[in-house]
Amino acid sequence: AKPIIIGRRDIVERGIEDLGLRLAIGENIELVDPQDDPRYAEYAREYHAATARVGVSPVLAREVMRTNTTAIGAMMVKRGEADALICGAVGQYKAHLDHLMSIIGKADGVRDVSALSLLILKQGTYFICDTHVSPDPTAVEVAEMVRLAAAEVRRFGISPKVALLSHSNFGSRDTESALKMREATAILHREAPDLEVEGEMHADAAVDASIRERVFPESNLSGNANLLVMPSLDSANIAYNLMKVTGDGLSVGPMLIGMAKPVHIMTQAVTTRGVVNMTAYAVVDAQDR
Numbered sequence: 001a002k003p004i005i006i007g008r009r010d011i012v013e014r015g016i017e018d019l020g021l022r023l024a025i026g027e028n029i030e031l032v033d034p035q036d037d038p039r040y041a042e043y044a045r046e047y048h049a050a051t052a053r054v055g056v057s058p059v060l061a062r063e064v065m066r067t068n069t070t071a072i073g074a075m076m077v078k079r080g081e082a083d084a085l086i087c088g089a090v091g092q093y094k095a096h097l098d099h100l101m102s103i104i105g106k107a108d109g110v111r112d113v114s115a116l117s118l119l120i121l122k123q124g125t126y127f128i129c130d131t132h133v134s135p136d137p138t139a140v141e142v143a144e145m146v147r148l149a150a151a152e153v154r155r156f157g158i159s160p161k162v163a164l165l166s167h168s169n170f171g172s173r174d175t176e177s178a179l180k181m182r183e184a185t186a187i188l189h190r191e192a193p194d195l196e197v198e199g200e201m202h203a204d205a206a207v208d209a210s211i212r213e214r215v216f217p218e219s220n221l222s223g224n225a226n227l228l229v230m231p232s233l234d235s236a237n238i239a240y241n242l243m244k245v246t247g248d249g250l251s252v253g254p255m256l257i258g259m260a261k262p263v264h265i266m267t268q269a270v271t272t273r274g275v276v277n278m279t280a281y282a283v284v285d286a287q288d289r
Contacts, residue, residue, distance in 0.1 A: 001283045004030045004082055006069040032076070034066050043075045051102050070096045074103040077261045084282035088265035089275065093132050096265045097256075104261045112137065113258035114145045115265075116152055117240050121249035124207070127153050127160075127227045131240045132254050132265070135233045139183035146188055146229055148257045150195055153227055155284065162188075163206030163225035164199025165235070170216045171200075177231040184229075189220070196221055203228070203239075252277045255285075262286045 005012055005025075012031060016023050025031045034040070048061035056064075064071050069087070076082040088096050106113055115132035118125070129149045130137065137145060142164070150160040164185050168178030181200035188197045198212075198221035205212040206225040213219070230236035244251050251274065256264045262285035264278055 001279050002030070003028075003279075004032060004073075004076070006032045006034065006072050008035055009033045032072065034069070034072055039081075040065060043072065046079075047071065047075060047103065054102065064099075068099065071099045071103060074100050074263060077263060078103055083286040084262035084264075086264050086266060086275070086278050086282050088267060089270050090268065093265055093267060097133065100256075100259065100263050100265070104259055104263055106258055107260045110148070110258040111144050112141050113256060114148065115254035116149045116257050117251065117253040117255070118156075119240070119243055119247060119249050119251055121243070121247040123247070124224065125158065125226055126207075126243070128236055128240045128243075129227075129229055129257075130233060131236045132267075133233070133256075137232075139180045139187060142180065142184035142229060142231075143187040143191070145257075146184070146195070146197065146227070147192055149227055149229070150192075152255060152257055155288065158226060160196065160227045161221055161223060161225045162195065162197035162199075162227045162229060163201055163203075163221065164197070164229045164231075165203050165206060166200035166231055167202075168200050169202045169205060181229075181231050198225075199229075250277075252281065255281060262289060 009025070009031060012025065023029050043065040044058070044062040047065055048056060048058050051061065065075070073082065073085040073087060077085050112134055114130035114134055116127055116129045117131045118127050127149060129145055134141065146162055150162060153160040164181045166178045166181045167173060168175065171182070178200050185197065185199040188195060198219045201212065201216070205215055206228060209223050212221070228239070230239060254265065254267070262282055264282055266274065266278055
């Protein structure tokens with residue numbers, strides 16, 4: 001990866017000096033200084049053209065392109081001046097997502113984007129979605145999320161084994177969320193018959209095949225699930241953060257799936273190693289496209 005840093009030159013240079021880094025602007029890193037970049041006027045015009053009908057005035061567009069590094073980076077990716085973007089170490093996830101959606105947008109044919117998070121634990125490797133975007137996806141959106149997430153799991157060289165999780169276990173409850181996950185499972189069985197997917201089920205039945213075989217031996221899922229799909233943003237985010245801290249493993253992500261370009265939003269809790277991991281993922285994402 002060839003890093004492009006977006007920030008004021010004096011602040012970046014001071015940071016390099018204070019941290020004792022072997023970095024030289026113009027040699028092994030490229031700097032985009034929002035206060036002194038000849039493309040600024042073009043960025044502002046293009047940003048205003050994309051957002052004029054959502055209340056962004058020309059004055060506000062110029063301000064954003066002077067001050068918001070995520071919006072600047074997204075504009076660079078859109079224009080082909082950068083191949084991928086990672087952001088989010090500072091600021092709120094939704095604020096970054098709003099800028100990316102207004103500039104980059106969803107991939108063709110995608111209903112909704114979602115966030116896929118990876119945890120590598122002693123007990124195994126687990127992908128969890130949607131951990132950061134959709135508060136309460138519909139059954140159709142859950143099915144789409146699974147198809148997109150399964151493609152990402154394959155990119156890691158892993159065959160996806162998908163479990164749609166719920167407080168209901170194979171029809172034991174008929175609550176709204178249980179029915180949603182049951183319908184999503186039916187959609188996937190019908191529209192993606194080659195995908196190994198089952199639900200709705202308890203989490204223990206998902207990650208322990210022996211439990212699932214006792215409860216529902218007719219399951220379409222063999223072995224332990226590695227892609228865990230939650231019925232809501234609450235459940236996915238809570239489960240992910242609990243497993244991340246108590247499981248003492250390596251986390252990668254969240255990976256933003258369904259976008260038109262390779263752009264990904266980290267969280268404020270990300271470590272240096274997490275930034276490196278997401279950079280590697282963003283490079284592969286860009287190469288695959």
